[in-house]
Amino acid sequence: MDVTFDEWCEQLQAVEATAAYRRAPRQHHKPMPQPPTPVHRLADRESKVQSRLPQLLERARYTVLTHRSACPACQSGGRCAAGRELEIRLGETQASCEIVREQVERQERRTARQQATPSVRAAQWAEHGGEAVEKANNLCSERRSGSLSEFRSPQLPLTPRDDKAHE
Structure with a gap:
């Protein structure tokens, strides 16, 4: 209680310095990055870009024509x-439009070709399928030993040609 003003100022500065040191620094939160598409x-997204290209091309043409009509050197x-x-920018935009148009045409041709021709595997199954094969597959009958099934032909060899070489 009996403290002079100078001593009280020194004690106050000492307490403030230690308190400031103990306090946590202010946190600055960064925003979360946007997740990828x-x-x-x-x-x-690609279709949106394709839909903007004709507008950009028209705008580039308009800009070139406007510049030519206003510039004495170009006139x-x-x-x-x-x-x-x-x-140069107009040419690049025209090239981009041409590339996109070719890609769209190529994709349309590919889709039409895939839809027009049946798959090779389906055609192979159709060759070997049918009601006869379906009935034979669903048939549950015992077979005699040595008999040929519906799936084998008499020309199919059941034994090796050369028994000695096979042994």
Whole structure:
């Protein structure tokens, strides 16, 4: 209780320094990263890009025409740096549209070809199937020893040709 003002200030500074040291620093929470697009929605994303390409192409054409009509260097038959850059970007956009169109056509042809021709495996099963085979498979009858089943023919050898070589 009997403390001078100077001693009280020193004690207060000592207590504040230790208290500040003991306090936890302020936490700054970072936002969670956005999860990647699920696989089943990737095709939808590509279709959105394809639907924007014609708009971008039209916009690039309009920009080039607007620049040509406003630029004195481009009107005189030459090309300024900005006009050249716009024409390069227009060409890149046209190439992108052409690539996408070719990819869509290729995918359509592939889909049409797959739908038009039955699968090879299904055709093979159809060759060897039928009601006769189905009835024979479902038949539950005893067979005599030495008899041929419906699935074998008399030309099928049941014994080896050369017994000595087989031994």
